[in-house]
Amino acid sequence: MALSGIQIYKLLPQTNCKECGFPTCLAFAMKLAAKQVELSACPYVSDASKAQLAESAAPPMRLVTLKSNGHEIKVGNEVVLFRHEKTFYNRPGIFIKVRDDEDIQAKVEPAEKFAVSYVGMDLTVDGFAVEATGDPDRFVAAIKTLRQISQRPLVLISSDAKVMAAGLAVLNGETPLICGADANNWEAMADLAKANTPGGPPPHSGGHGQAALVVKADSIEALADLTEKIKGKGVEDLVIDPATKNLSRLLTFSTQVRRLALKKNVRSVGFPIMVFANDSILAAQAVAKYGGFIVLDEFKPETVYPLLVLRQNIYTDPQKPIQVQPGLYEINNPKPESPVLVTTNFSITYFSVANEVESSGLPAWLLVTDAEGMSVLTAWAAGKFDAERIAKAVKTFNVADKVSKKRVVLPGHVAVLSGELEAELTEWEIKVGPREAVDLPAYYKQVLV
Amino acid sequence: MPIEIPKDKWPGSVKTITLGANSDGGTRTSVVTVGGEKALPFMHFEAETPYRPAVAIEIKDRKPDDWSTPLSEAWGDAMNDPAKWARAAEAAGADLILLTLSMTAVDGSPNTAENAVAAVKAVLGAVGLPLIVFGPGNAELDNALLVPVAEATKGERLVLGICEDKNYRTIVATAMANGHLVSARTAMDVNLAKQLNILISDMGLPLDRVLMDPTTGALGYGIEYGFSVMERLRMAALQGDAMTQLPMIVTIGAETWKTKEAKVGEGVPAAWGEWRERGINWETMTAITLLESGADIVVLRHPESVKRVKAAIADLMVAA
Numbered sequence A: 001m002a003l004s005g006i007q008i009y010k011l012l013p014q015t016n017c018k019e020c021g022f023p024t025c026l027a028f029a030m031k032l033a034a035k036q037v038e039l040s041a042c043p044y045v046s047d048a049s050k051a052q053l054a055e056s057a058a059p060p061m062r063l064v065t066l067k068s069n070g071h072e073i074k075v076g077n078e079v080v081l082f083r084h085e086k087t088f089y090n091r092p093g094i095f096i097k098v099r100d101d102e103d104i105q106a107k108v109e110p111a112e113k114f115a116v117s118y119v120g121m122d123l124t125v126d127g128f129a130v131e132a133t134g135d136p137d138r139f140v141a142a143i144k145t146l147r148q149i150s151q152r153p154l155v156l157i158s159s160d161a162k163v164m165a166a167g168l169a170v171l172n173g174e175t176p177l178i179c180g181a182d183a184n185n186w187e188a189m190a191d192l193a194k195a196n197t198p199g200g201p202p203p204h205s206g207g208h209g210q211a212a213l214v215v216k217a218d219s220i221e222a223l224a225d226l227t228e229k230i231k232g233k234g235v236e237d238l239v240i241d242p243a244t245k246n247l248s249r250l251l252t253f254s255t256q257v258r259r260l261a262l263k264k265n266v267r268s269v270g271f272p273i274m275v276f277a278n279d280s281i282l283a284a285q286a287v288a289k290y291g292g293f294i295v296l297d298e299f300k301p302e303t304v305y306p307l308l309v310l311r312q313n314i315y316t317d318p319q320k321p322i323q324v325q326p327g328l329y330e331i332n333n334p335k336p337e338s339p340v341l342v343t344t345n346f347s348i349t350y351f352s353v354a355n356e357v358e359s360s361g362l363p364a365w366l367l368v369t370d371a372e373g374m375s376v377l378t379a380w381a382a383g384k385f386d387a388e389r390i391a392k393a394v395k396t397f398n399v400a401d402k403v404s405k406k407r408v409v410l411p412g413h414v415a416v417l418s419g420e421l422e423a424e425l426t427e428w429e430i431k432v433g434p435r436e437a438v439d440l441p442a443y444y445k446q447v448l449v
Numbered sequence B: 001m002p003i004e005i006p007k008d009k010w011p012g013s014v015k016t017i018t019l020g021a022n023s024d025g026g027t028r029t030s031v032v033t034v035g036g037e038k039a040l041p042f043m044h045f046e047a048e049t050p051y052r053p054a055v056a057i058e059i060k061d062r063k064p065d066d067w068s069t070p071l072s073e074a075w076g077d078a079m080n081d082p083a084k085w086a087r088a089a090e091a092a093g094a095d096l097i098l099l100t101l102s103m104t105a106v107d108g109s110p111n112t113a114e115n116a117v118a119a120v121k122a123v124l125g126a127v128g129l130p131l132i133v134f135g136p137g138n139a140e141l142d143n144a145l146l147v148p149v150a151e152a153t154k155g156e157r158l159v160l161g162i163c164e165d166k167n168y169r170t171i172v173a174t175a176m177a178n179g180h181l182v183s184a185r186t187a188m189d190v191n192l193a194k195q196l197n198i199l200i201s202d203m204g205l206p207l208d209r210v211l212m213d214p215t216t217g218a219l220g221y222g223i224e225y226g227f228s229v230m231e232r233l234r235m236a237a238l239q240g241d242a243m244t245q246l247p248m249i250v251t252i253g254a255e256t257w258k259t260k261e262a263k264v265g266e267g268v269p270a271a272w273g274e275w276r277e278r279g280i281n282w283e284t285m286t287a288i289t290l291l292e293s294g295a296d297i298v299v300l301r302h303p304e305s306v307k308r309v310k311a312a313i314a315d316l317m318v319a320a
């Protein structure tokens, strides 16, 4: 949480010596609070004050970045508890777990190749988590095998620092997430996170070591104690793991941590949250309620697909619904006699309709009307999708010049508009289509052909 | 290091509503009470959650023509008989039943009041659970079917729906006259929801007989709107805005099983995975997301989803 001018003033020397170029320390403090000057303009600030001011300027929730060859994922740095207050920014990472004694190729390959198209985006998993079963050589071999299949960021799981060190050595030049530190091994793990490469992290790296570190404990207090100790060793890219798969415990923990970080500025818990999910409901909760890194026990497309879609939905900026450009879209090379289907410019609506028609192979003109990015029903209820707007779209996009058969098909949900639309578009035949996009191909074949 | 957990203190609370009755004309053997929250969902460290969210199963008065295969496989022959279907739903763990009346009879002729009343009575006779009855979703036909249903079941504390701005008067009037409740639906908007609640309460129906259906999109089809509107409605309720202090019901099954992902099994991308499990995931993930944004009653369609969502609710109701 940023400090106020008065709070900053209390940290300044209060001598009003004017060397900073301002008449008083208070004036300088006000400018600092407004981020219009640099602290370095005052030569007399104590080291203690400097540290406190630097701390207050940092985001309340740490941004943790994992890197690998050609991939990067950023998690954390969230600023609200509820997406309607602003937006959620950095989508939680979704990782697939594999044990080092499993058939790595069999589990990783399908997940690596997985890509699913949703409203024009290709969704994929973010990376993999490799869990050691005890033998460092086996761990190393598993990571090497995995790296031949996938270059995505990795989470390494072992509580044994020796095993972890062996695994980390394979990932030179990357920033994986290592999992992790607990009350017993935190010093050794912190050393690993900090100094994975020979010679340790570059100077002035500000805590950016070679790996981010998961810290595990079963209470908020215990976690805060551990993160403070680990930060004391210079490792700051931390992720906290409440060590639970219970829905209620995880929801309570995640909510309390998010509140402590954002409302009370408690830095010792201001980190992304680690979730190990053995079922789809727990994973879904973690997406909606504050999960940071979500590691799935299994890779199943029928679970991962809805999970990735949920993540996409929840992390959409509520201020900016995903819209498509209003206009007349061609689907399957329409001819002048092909029908004109009307819909709104809400991206999900557009893609549902476009995908249906496209996959049916039937040619059509898709008239996307400007409904301020709302779906058919919502836009209609809000008065943003009415006969006037549709008629305007028909004219603006010169639809009459493109077709020989003047025929428009309304979405079934707005059948009530057909009368008004007939009055607006006197030379046109107005048809009422189905309510749902999924029923369009059948309707098309029955009614329009 | 001791850390003080910040607790929200809310001045308001959600109304407590009981569905179904076992006296004064009511013949239910169990009733369902929802609402009463004094904090955001499942925040047991701030306030007791007096009632767990309820799970309703949606059935129809005749075998639907357009339900997807995973659903007809799950319910089988029971779909041909509303009484059997209701018993199967009870066996699947339903806390209550939502009976949706069809637009037409099997032969395509419009549904009739006699048929609607017979179906409702059959379900009431088959199970002792509370019942929600929805019309087919056409204002005129809804009124024609729901009024005789309400009159024939006086005192049962049914929930009648869908009560929308274009037809609320008739449904609210018959609910008032016959001791029933209503479900008030608006299109994913805080102010529209409040307006409809005001209109209903202006007619004289006490608000503890009104459920609020803010509408949701399923996962992938606008769930984020439902999610945020429900969070905002619940926060407004807790802040003390009386016109938002109603328990919320969402028809997740209906929204889920009309999406292509749940409805269609052939000719879809391989990356969509196995059909039945995908549909169930679609339904359960939508449910958990909306339960955690304030849903008090979730209406589902697949029995396996009901099992999983009930287990999740049971977990969530235990203070951590």
Ligand code: SF4
Residues within 6 Å of the ligand: A012, A013, A014, A015, A016, A017, A018, A019, A020, A021, A022, A023, A024, A025, A028, A041, A042, A043, A044, A045
């Ligand atoms: S230089 Fe520092 S001590 Fe001097 S007036 Fe500015 S803020 Fe105060």
